[in-house]
Amino acid sequence: MKNIAYSLLPLDGYYTFSQRFLELLKAASSGTFDLAAVISPLGSVFLKFEAAYKKERKSEYTAKLAAADEARDRAYLALRHYLVACSYASVEGYSAAADTLLTIFSRLGWSMQKAGYQTESSRLGNLIAELQTDENVALLTTAEATPWLERMMTAADAFEAIYQQKLATDAADDTISAYRLRKVLQQQIEISLSWMDVQQQFNKSDELTTLIGQVNELIANTMTAARASATRKSSAEEE
Incomplete structure (x- = not known):
């Protein structure tokens, strides 16, 4: 049986695979x-x-x-790319x-x-904190990068405000999240899949061989699509 790299599957891809399986x-x-x-x-x-997946898709x-x-993400990349450009600049002090x-x-x-919401929030918060130290504020000023940092901070604050609103709404809802149910599924x-492997070893049949072939094809197609999507996203966010 082919392996499934579950971490590559977005929630909608995971839903589609599970449904077809x-x-x-x-x-x-x-x-x-x-x-x-x-x-x-x-x-x-x-x-x-x-049920949880469809409910969350409809969530405002x-x-x-x-x-x-x-x-x-775009604000973060804008600051990062700006500093990369400055590192090549001939303007005094920029590099x-x-x-x-x-x-x-x-x-x-x-x-x-590229990280999940919570991980990105944590790392972005740490980045902002370090960039706001006196020493780094001076460096940002030298490279004239302060406006780019401010735009990133504004975008980060806007995301956190919406995320906190969602958490408050979720706290009042006793429905188990699709993410948590994904682990169970x-x-x-x-x-x-393990059951099918065992049956194939000890009770092999033409029907089971056909089914395993179909499942392997589903897994292969699913992973091909997931890897292609990840590659496109990486290219769009080229470092």
């Missing part, structure tokens, strides 16, 4: 090839995941957070100031804009 199992199950023991627990977890905060996160400031970016996470998928 369950559909393959249901289509393969027959009177002579009973998969009820696999389908029942997997289907139960998937229905809970699907989903689109707002995505837009605010993109805005802070030395930018080189020193860029070491902070490297130490705290050069590509922090992943475990059930792995159990199902």
Whole structure:
């Protein structure tokens, strides 16, 4: 059975894969090839995941957070790229100031804009704190980079305001999040795949061989799409 790099799958890609995997199992199950023991627990977890996933997609905060996160990502990259440009500039003081400031970016996470919401917030907060020390404020002034920092801080604050609003709303909602259910669903998928591997070793059949081939094709196509998407995103955020 092919491996699944779950970490590469965005939530929508994870939903699509899980849905199609369950559909393959249901289509393969027959009177002579009973998969009820696999389908029942997997289907139960998937229905809970699907309900949470669809609810979160409809949430007013989903689109707002995505837009605010993109805005802070762009503001972060604008400051970082500006300093990279300054490191090559012939203007007096620019290069030395930018080189020193860029070491902070490297130490705290050069590509922090690619991290999850909470991780990025933490790293961005640490970056802003360091850039606001007296020594670094002087370097930013030398490189005339202060306006770029201020834009990034504004974007970061805007994201955090929306995120805190979402947390307050979620605290009043007892529905389990799709992210948490994703972990449970992943475990059930792995159990199902392991069951198929064991059956193939000790109770091999043409039906099972066909099903495994279909599942492997689904995994291969899913991972190809996920890696292509990750590559496009990386190219768009070229370092």
